[in-house]
Amino acid sequence: MIRKSLLSVLAGAVVCCFAAAPVGAEETAGTSKPWYEETFSKLTNAKGEDVPVANLKDKIVGVYFSASWCPPCRGFTPQLVKFYNQGAGKENFEIVFVSSDKDAEAMKGYMKKDSMPWTAIPFGDASAGALKRKLGIRGIPTLVIFGSDGKIISKNGRWDVVMLGPKALEAWKSPNYKPKSYQDYRKSAADKKTKKSAKSKSRKSKKSKAKDKDNSQNEE
Numbered sequence: 001m002i003r004k005s006l007l008s009v010l011a012g013a014v015v016c017c018f019a020a021a022p023v024g025a026e027e028t029a030g031t032s033k034p035w036y037e038e039t040f041s042k043l044t045n046a047k048g049e050d051v052p053v054a055n056l057k058d059k060i061v062g063v064y065f066s067a068s069w070c071p072p073c074r075g076f077t078p079q080l081v082k083f084y085n086q087g088a089g090k091e092n093f094e095i096v097f098v099s100s101d102k103d104a105e106a107m108k109g110y111m112k113k114d115s116m117p118w119t120a121i122p123f124g125d126a127s128a129g130a131l132k133r134k135l136g137i138r139g140i141p142t143l144v145i146f147g148s149d150g151k152i153i154s155k156n157g158r159w160d161v162v163m164l165g166p167k168a169l170e171a172w173k174s175p176n177y178k179p180k181s182y183q184d185y186r187k188s189a190a191d192k193k194t195k196k197s198a199k200s201k202s203r204k205s206k207k208s209k210a211k212d213k214d215n216s217q218n219e220e
Contacts, residue, residue: 016070016140035150036061040096041127043119046111051119058148059092060172062157063131064118065142067100068110073141076158077114080143083161084117088169092148094118098128100140145172154179 036056043051064080066073084095095118099107104123111120121128131137135144135155143157153172154160156179160168163185171177 016067016072035146039127039131039150040121042122042125043096044122045119046108046116048108055119056094056096059094060148060153060169061146062093062095063098063135063144063146064095065098065100065132065137065140065144066110067140068106068113069101070140076141076162077116080161081114081116083166083168086166088166089117091169093169096121098131099123147172153177156181159185 034057037053040053040056043053043055045051066077068074080095089095097111097116097118097120099110099120101107101110101123107120107123110116121131137144141158142155143161144155145153145157145160147153154177157168157172159180159182160171163180164171
């Protein structure tokens with residue numbers, strides 16, 4: 001079944017697009033630093049307090065590219081906050097917000113308004129632009145999921161959260177996980193609907209045949 005939240009997103013724009021540099025290497029080679037220290041130079045929270053980058057150690061990390069001016073982002077962020085607060089934030093999982101807002105005040109207001117419980121790259125920090133270029137981010141909202149080893153698990157974490165809800169984190173931890181795009185989920189939902197409809201028609205057909213048989217026996 002397609003979740004109501006997905007249908008509401010499909011009714012409008014799916015992403016807000018903007019130009020981005022070509023995709024670069026996904027991992028940093030030849031460095032002795034942990035991947036998270038190489039990727040994030042500083043982290044902060046909604047209160048403006050510094051957060052140790054070392055807090056990301058041994059965690060699955062969702063890097064959330066978003067902005068307050070983007071309608072699809074405003075639609076998805078509450079879902080992501082709910083996902084985090086429902087339990088994901090208590091597991092070995094953290095989100096790092098990468099803002100595409102126009103200024104620091106807009107970013108700060110966005111984090112406070114939506115009660116973002118996670119960390120963020122400070123506005124204007126060079127690592128934010130470097131990360132966008134590295135991952136080839138061309139539209140928002142985008143949620144990129146990194147494993148605790150720094151390898152990318154999925155670039156379509158947004159749709160996992162929308163479609164799987166709390167089970168998304170469990171899926172990312174599974175060795176059998178296969179990333180699904182927006183189109184994959186739509187096709188899967190359509191296939192399930194078709195199968196459900198076929199089963200319903202089959203049951204109705206059996207009931208109709210049984211009724212006809214009963215009527216035939218009664219006439220005899």
